[in-house]
Amino acid sequence: MHPDELRNLYDAYIDCLNSRNLDQLGAFVDQDVDYNGTRISLAGYQDMLKRDFEAIPDLHFNITLLCSEPPMIAARLNFDCTPSGILFGVAVNGKRVKFSENVFYEFKSRRIRRVWSVIDEATIARQVKEA
Amino acid sequence: MHPDELRNLYDAYIDCLNSRNLDQLGAFVDQDVDYNGTRISLAGYQDMLKRDFEAIPDLHFNITLLCSEPPMIAARLNFDCTPSGILFGVAVNGKRVKFSENVFYEFKSRRIRRVWSVIDEATIARQVKEA
Numbered sequence: 001m002h003p004d005e006l007r008n009l010y011d012a013y014i015d016c017l018n019s020r021n022l023d024q025l026g027a028f029v030d031q032d033v034d035y036n037g038t039r040i041s042l043a044g045y046q047d048m049l050k051r052d053f054e055a056i057p058d059l060h061f062n063i064t065l066l067c068s069e070p071p072m073i074a075a076r077l078n079f080d081c082t083p084s085g086i087l088f089g090v091a092v093n094g095k096r097v098k099f100s101e102n103v104f105y106e107f108k109s110r111r112i113r114r115v116w117s118v119i120d121e122a123t124i125a126r127q128v129k130e131a
Numbered sequence: 132m133h134p135d136e137l138r139n140l141y142d143a144y145i146d147c148l149n150s151r152n153l154d155q156l157g158a159f160v161d162q163d164v165d166y167n168g169t170r171i172s173l174a175g176y177q178d179m180l181k182r183d184f185e186a187i188p189d190l191h192f193n194i195t196l197l198c199s200e201p202p203m204i205a206a207r208l209n210f211d212c213t214p215s216g217i218l219f220g221v222a223v224n225g226k227r228v229k230f231s232e233n234v235f236y237e238f239k240s241r242r243i244r245r246v247w248s249v250i251d252e253a254t255i256a257r258q259v260k261e262a
Contacts, residue, residue, distance in 0.1 A: 003200055065203070065205075065235050065247060067198045067199070067200045067203045067204065067205040067235060068198070068200050069134055069198045069199050069200050072196070072198045073198065074196075074198040074205030074233070074235065076235055076247055088253065100247070100249055101249065102205070102233035102234065102235065102247065102248070102249040103233065104196050104198065104205065104207055104233065116196060116207055116231070116233065117233070118231055118232065118233040118249040118250065118251045119249065120249045121252070121253040122219065122252040122253060
């Protein structure tokens, strides 16, 4: 696969998330997906995203960097949102916070098979304290 | 530049860090390097690494994932170490901790010009609490 093809596929995955179209997630995510070393499966991946959308009603995934080398792609995602309650153990309670996620994906047969994510949780606590 | 060439250059940069050869850092890092959106310059980059090596005497950079698409490369680095005192605000005090960093680099003329890093700080606090 050409790097641009994987980039387009990843863009379509992010569009699926941003349109809250979780019924279509199986078009992009493998049944046996692993997340940070744990097999969570497609259903677990959908549940994780549902919880994210409940915790952050205005959640939007903004791609700011992409590094595509099939079958791997790495993305830097930026978030600018107002989590309604507790997020990552921090009582955000509707305050506006900005944070980043740097995340790697390994694709298999055009679907995400493994994910390794690091979210900048510490910056959220700092922003809520400062607010 | 071919993806493998950038991969080899990045390997050499990591070898430079792991050999504590900070006098040679200028061979890999641009004078005007930005780190997470702030111009810290080569001298500031060296100072940051010196502080890291003081805080974590057994610090070793282990590359576990690489995604190379020149002029960008993304790496997942794993750390397994015993920070001597406080790290990221957590009193680790010699306990053994494991954590990851997902980091993007943009190269310019074979040197690192911009870095976007996210370190899994939250996992360190959890490991110290559980120990």
